[in-house]
Amino acid sequence: MTTTVPSLSLAGGGSIPQLGLGTWPLDDDEVEQAVVAAAGIGYRHVDTAVKYGNEVGVGRGLAASGVPREEWFVTTKLDGVYQGDDKAVAGLDASLQRLGLDYVDLLLIHWPLPQRGQYVSTWKTFIRLRDAGKARAIGVSNFKPAHIDTLIAETGVVPAVNQIQLSPAIPRREQRAYGAEHDIVTESWSPIGGTGDLLADPVLARLAGKHSRTASQIVLRWHVQNGLVAIPKSRNPERMAENLAVFDFELDADDLAALDTLDGGPDAGVDSDSTGH
Numbered sequence: 001m002t003t004t005v006p007s008l009s010l011a012g013g014g015s016i017p018q019l020g021l022g023t024w025p026l027d028d029d030e031v032e033q034a035v036v037a038a039a040g041i042g043y044r045h046v047d048t049a050v051k052y053g054n055e056v057g058v059g060r061g062l063a064a065s066g067v068p069r070e071e072w073f074v075t076t077k078l079d080g081v082y083q084g085d086d087k088a089v090a091g092l093d094a095s096l097q098r099l100g101l102d103y104v105d106l107l108l109i110h111w112p113l114p115q116r117g118q119y120v121s122t123w124k125t126f127i128r129l130r131d132a133g134k135a136r137a138i139g140v141s142n143f144k145p146a147h148i149d150t151l152i153a154e155t156g157v158v159p160a161v162n163q164i165q166l167s168p169a170i171p172r173r174e175q176r177a178y179g180a181e182h183d184i185v186t187e188s189w190s191p192i193g194g195t196g197d198l199l200a201d202p203v204l205a206r207l208a209g210k211h212s213r214t215a216s217q218i219v220l221r222w223h224v225q226n227g228l229v230a231i232p233k234s235r236n237p238e239r240m241a242e243n244l245a246v247f248d249f250e251l252d253a254d255d256l257a258a259l260d261t262l263d264g265g266p267d268a269g270v271d272s273d274s275t276g277h
Contacts, residue, residue, distance in 0.1 A: 002042030020045030022233035028057030035061025049077035084118035
């Protein structure tokens with residue numbers, strides 16, 4: 001029996017499933033098998049990037065899944081090689097060829113790389129790619145509010161999504177509030193991670209026992225109840241199913257307050273100017 005995942009509306013139209021399959025750092029063969037397994041469980045959202053080197057495998061998995069293209073929500077990201085001078089046009093064309101698709105549902109600028117000063121021109125190219133139908137929605141990844149302010153001031157177009165490292169240990173409250181204020185969906189990469197071994201924290205053990213769930217399910221439920229999109233990575237079908245089984249219970253106010261204590265502080269996480277995830 002598959003699980004139906006709720007979706008969040010995107011500014012400009014369309015919607016994004018609230019939980020998807022992360023694919024970094026799986027290789028082509030691993031990710032092909034993972035996408036097929038995930039499809040059978042009920043996933044309809046898969047996240048990749050040029051930098052991950054697995055778009056071919058994602059495309060093979062999508063084709064082998066038996067799920068119609070229109071039921072999938074596919075995200076890819078273009079990294080610094082494709083910033084400036086309309087380089088994103090060829091970049092997306094190459095991604096689509098590797099994926100075996102005519103369009104992606106969401107195209108993201110992988111990092112702002114503000115020292116290059118090219119993310120605004122890249123965003124202008126993204127707008128044209130969206131208008132041409134090659135990307136249904138466009139957004140950013142690892143952007144800070146100041147970077148997004150610049151995009152909006154220069155183009156008037158607000159990103160539909162900002163994908164950032166986010167978990168109870170790295171809650172990024174100010175960025176989430178900024179996203180909510182600007183109608184930007186905040187998407188969490190490394191949603192079950194953080195500083196140290198988050199899942200071993202006694203707070204999570206207590207809440208897992210209270211709800212008869214696993215620690216990772218408690219964390220993913222936290223993302224859901226905070227209106228976030230989460231993309232946990234797994235190649236294990238049992239773990240995939242576990243990650244998806246978070247829509248039939250609810251954390252109460254005391255639970256959420258307890259999870260607030262896991263905040264690792266302002267220095268936790270990866271800086272948005274880095275070239276990590």
